[in-house]
Amino acid sequence: MKKFFFIALFFISFQFLGMGQLPNSNCNLCPYTLDELQSGTIDFLVSGASDSLSPEHGVCAFQLNLRHNYIGDLSISLTSPSGQTVDLVRPIGLYGETDSSIWNISFLRCGDTVTPDIGKSPTYTNEDAWGKNNTFTGSYHPYNGCLEDFDYGPKNGLWQLHWVDGQLLDTGILVDFALQFCDSSDIITVACEGEGGVLEPDSLTYCVAAMPMVPDIQVLFTGGDVPASNDYDYVFFVVKEDTIVDILHELDSLNEEIGQYKICGFSYPKIKNDSLPEVGAAFSSFVVSAGEQMGCSDFLTNCTKVNITATQMDMVTDTSVCEGLCVDWYGEIYCASGSYVVSDTTNGCAFSRILHLTIENPATVNLSVQDTIYDNADPLVLDTLQDGIIGHWSGDGVTDDVFNPMGLNGDVELVFVQDTVYCAAVSSTSIFVQVTVPTTSTPDNLSQDIQILQDNSNSTLQITSDVPTPESYRFSLIDVTGRALIVQEQMIFPGSYTLDISHLPQGMYWLSFASAKGGLTKKLIKH
The missing domain is CATH 2.60.40.3080 (Immunoglobulin-like)
Known part of the structure; x- marks a missing residue:
């Protein structure tokens, strides 16, 4: 119900795209909600016409089926592919409630005789007393302009039905509409069929040195929604960091550099080829404007992420094991010294894993300490004299691997214990040193x-x-x-x-x- 007060009106415009044909209709989005303080555009295509619009071969009728609780909220207009517009339903204003009323009416040429509903004007106007709980089936002339005004330009192409709900509180439903030409024997009028489909798979990784001739990507359409190839075209946008780097009509090549990309499919009317963006344009900006620029178009529901990686360098490993042991090298077992290669891939790049294997024989600790030593001799640093042998010494007179013979006499056992036993048969080795006391010592x-x-x-x-x-x-x-x-x-x-x-x-x-x-x-x- 309308409240009678002044309000500031504002309009929010949306672009709605049809995706399939309904029998005897140009609106496959219908029933279509007409929300308060909103506006929108429904696109539909005409094809198959052999001639252009003219006063004799133009639009003969436009059928409109809608409901609205306050018809004074609504304006509706029809626009041809060449931009000619005729206002069908107007004006917006406070003209009375129309709850539960139905308009199933026709608009005819101004030169044709119309049969309006009882008490209504031959030229349609929202100002008439439409009232509640009524059904209207009459014929009318458009509120502003005539169907004869569609007298030049192509019949084939994108037609648009614009609507505006300009006041608060009430909503409506567009049930259906249909466009009728004066010579329609060879004309097909369809709602928008732009259908982007679905790309599979969701992601792919390729090595830059082994890019396939044809990427492993396919477009899937469900429910017979493949757009008619006579009227629609399909392109793939190759996007990197929101920049369009390539536009492909066929996925028969992908010659991109190392980096991360996404491939997005797009279905659109062929008549809009000239409206495609240029390479280098911002993809997100085109997505926002595509509805208005491209008409009956549709992006696929997902984009395939493509990661193109650099060539992987070969990986080389040097290792040693004791005699009698083997190495499991990525599923291959090796037990002898030599170089071995296993082929592998990572991120789509082939490379080699190379193993340089050395088999070590058991190590023997060779201790070198003088056989005899005087008890008054300088302290002696003990060593194994071998690289890679790590351990510590123990025994009488030994502190921190230093042997001090002072106060000792006779055979002294010095023991070397390996901290890390690598390929060794034993973990400790002993050596004996004879400590003697000089006879003249006092x-x-x-x-x-x-x-x-x-x-x-x-x-x-x-x-x-x-x-x-x-x-x-x-x-x-x-x-x-x-x-x-x-x-x-x-x-x-x-x-x-x-x-x-x-x-x-x-x-x-x-x-x-x-x-x-x-x-x-x-x-x-x-x-």
Whole structure:
């Protein structure tokens, strides 16, 4: 029901496309809702005409079947392919309620006699008192213009029925409509048949070095909705980042560079070929404007995503295993040294997986330590003398892989334990060192004769000698690796000596004294 007050009117325009023919009708979208304060356009195609529009061979009638609860809301006009427009239903205004009323009326040429419904004007107008719960079946002349005005331009092509609902609160339904030409024996009038279909598959990946001649993409139509090839054409838009990079009428090639694309199908009337966008145009903008620009067109319901990848480089792996073991290389088993190749693909690109295999023989730990050593000898750094053998030493006199024979006598067992047993028959190996004490050694007396004092700053050593007579000594300062950092040979007299160790890093050291009488080794820790 209309309220009688002034309102600001606004219009929102939509483009609706038909997709199939209804018997004796030009509207396969019908019944079609006419919503309040909305507008729209229904497109339909005419084909098969051998002549053009003229005053004698133009439109003879237009049938219209609709319902509306307030006919004063509505305006309807008809437009030819060349742009001529005739207003059928008008004007918009407050003319009274028409709830449950039905208009099944015809519009005839202005030169023909019409039979309007009782009490209604021969020229249609919404201003007539149409009222509620009525059915109207009369014939009328158009509100503005005549059907004879369609007197030039092609019959074949896209015709349009425009409608506007210009007021609030009430809605209607367009039940049907039909266009009749004065000579229609060879004319086919159909609703829009643009049908984009569905692309399969949803996504594909190709290697740029192995692109197929024809992409594995097909268009599927359901329910016999294939557009008539005489009237409709079909193209594929190749789109990258919303830019149209190619337009293909057949998917017989895809010569694109590395990147991600989408391929979208589009069905449209052949008469609109000149309205297709150019390569380089924004695809999203064309989608928005296609309804208005292309008429009875239709995009497919999905686009196929195509990923074109770079050529995959061969992958090379070097590995070693112990004798008696094998390697499973992507489903192939190899047990001998050599190079092996397995073919593979990734993202559509073929490449090779290459294995360089080395079979290792069991490793033997060769220990190298001198057979005999004096108990006053410098500490000895223990090593396996082999690359790739990792482990640690244990035994009497061994600290952090350094052997100090001081205080030992006889055969001493030194044991090397491998931390990582790689191709090894055993995990540990022993070696024996005989420690002997020199017969002339007087360690007790030497220990009494020489004292060592480390200052608080850890920068000097104070060596005090109480030897009764001057004597030649060799003393060495050795780090934990067995490296001699300081070696001096000099006569020792009674008194004190200062040894500078300020340049040495923190750690553990040994200070060794040796003379003809014997030897003495003391452990030092610099903080």
